[in-house]
Amino acid sequence: MATLGCIKAKMGRTTYYICKMAAGELIDRVGIAKELPEWPDMTAEEKMQRECDIKRIVEEIVPYVIEDPDRFFSSLIVDIYSGFEDISFEPLSKVVGDIPNAYAVPMADMGFITLPGKERLIALDGQHRLLSLKIAIRGIMGVPGGTKTFAAMNKLQPHPELANEELCIILVEHTDTAKIRKIFNKINKYAKQTSRSDNIITSDDDTFAVIARRLFKEGGPLAPINGIDLVNWKSNTLSQRSKNLTTLSALYTIAETILKDKRFSSKILPDTVALDEAYQTIASFWSTTLDGVQAYQQYLELTRNNKPVSSLREENLLLKPVTQMALAHVALMAQRKEISWESIVGKLNQIDWSFNNDLWFNILVIGSANKKMITGKESIRSAGMVIAYMVMGNQMTRNEVDDVRQIIRNARNDDTANLPSMIP
Structure with missing residues (x-):
């Protein structure tokens, strides 16, 4: 079980939760779509993610995470693939009791979300960042099984101290695959690459x-x-x-x-x-x-x-x-x-x-x-x-x-x- 401080928000018909999570906990709790047992049997219409580019992760992103003291990642969007019904949100007002009226409205969406541990969390946007953290922290042991080896992998060493790095995650309920696919598509479609x-x-x-x-x-x-x-x-x-x-x-x-x-x-x-x-x-x-x-x-x-x-x-x-x-x-x-x-x-x-x-x-x-x-x-x-x-x-x-x-x-x-x- 984990309880995270969060802000509850809504855009369109999608309710989401903005949280902070330590990198070590993140790589333990959140997986990638390809790791789902049903992934091999999913049709093209059912898959909501693209394949990871392990070579780019190992050769470009992992060195950045390990070596740059100014490293920084944008928020990872995490799909609550299953188990959302067991997750609970408690507003801060319920925890602290009476609060001044001036704070009541903004604090209505501030609170805590409890993850019981049985839910399945999948990186909807940010799987390359997630895997780079996993490999940076665990070294060669963080590379997904079945990955074809290449030269740069032989130099991978674990950096367990990176487990304390803090990242922002956005939790989104998996109401249906079509909606999740649409979110993934629009996030990447409208994100213009820098020249x-x-x-x-x-x-x-x-x-x-x-x-x-x-x-x-x-x-x-x-x-x-x-x-x-x-x-x-x-x-x-x-x-x-x-x-x-x-x-x-x-x-x-x-x-x-x-x-x-x-x-x-x-x-x-x-x-x-x-x-x-x-x-x-x-x-x-x-x-x-x-x-x-x-x-x-x-x-x-x-x-x-x-x-x-x-x-x-x-x-x-x-x-x-x-x-x-x-x-x-x-x-x-x-x-x-x-x-x-x-x-x-x-x-x-x-x-x-x-x-x-x-x-x-x-x-x-x-x-x-x-x-x-x-x-x-x-x-x-x-x-x-x-x-x-x-x-x-x-x-x-x-x-x-x-x-x-x-x-x-x-x-x-x-x-x-x-x-x-x-x-x-």
Whole structure:
């Protein structure tokens, strides 16, 4: 039996109870729908939950629960699947007796709910959070039986001290499955995911997000010029008339690419020294690129004079974030081959970056008159490989050159297509 302080509330035809429960008690009392004995025999119409993504729980949510002292979860909605008739609510007024009239109305819905222990409680919304707590507290023993093992599971250790964490739960009676399914559907349907830019702006434990934001602060290589933002930090695209050079999303991807071999995390911030070194690596990439590439010098000059950059963006692929992200792959390869980025940047000016250059068709640009860029991680990597061949082909391995050759032939749909010329 458990008695919880709660607030009774109602929305529409649904009465619910807002309570506080310790994490240890929560994982003991509340289960997930898949654990119901009747779950395997339920039809699609009868099931009220989706399958859990155990890999995401173990690799992303559990480390957050264990390692972040500022961890916080929103309320879990718990379905009283059965046994609601044995649950009782007693208002505070019944417990304390006479109360002043000023408090009588609000206290009518404040009180205690008693769970006798025979009820079945199912996480209607929050099963991933519930399982992450269970695994964080119990370690490998908290992983549901029958789960296929993967590498990250071998590192799981129990953290019983987390059992004292306190969470807010909302108890809802399971009057019928159709209603419960509707509640689950609407909660998730109307919960808008934060945008990639919003995530980068607000994340303080993501190494690449912190670096990306620092790049366009005062003193950074991409700081505003005369009040004009060089970085669009509100969306992931640039319009033809935009005065921005790049996007926050591109800054993030570029940092992530160049630092790929440094084993930095998007979930845990390194110490100050390591973070500063990582930032300097990315800031140096941008400073060197902006100083050495003629197209970027033209952009900066136009921006200093508050003149439109649309014609430059229309003529030059370097003004597109996709191309900038491809350059990050070139910088990574140069880094691996111990080639200075300064020596590479000088060669970039000798490449024809126009939209009409057939080389970029089906590599950077869709081969049509609308001049649309090709996006996607693999496409950006492929573009980076082609650029890398042009500026350091003599120092690429045979496999790397073969990779570039195949990229060119796939883009041309021609098994005899030749490699582009290298820049001397």
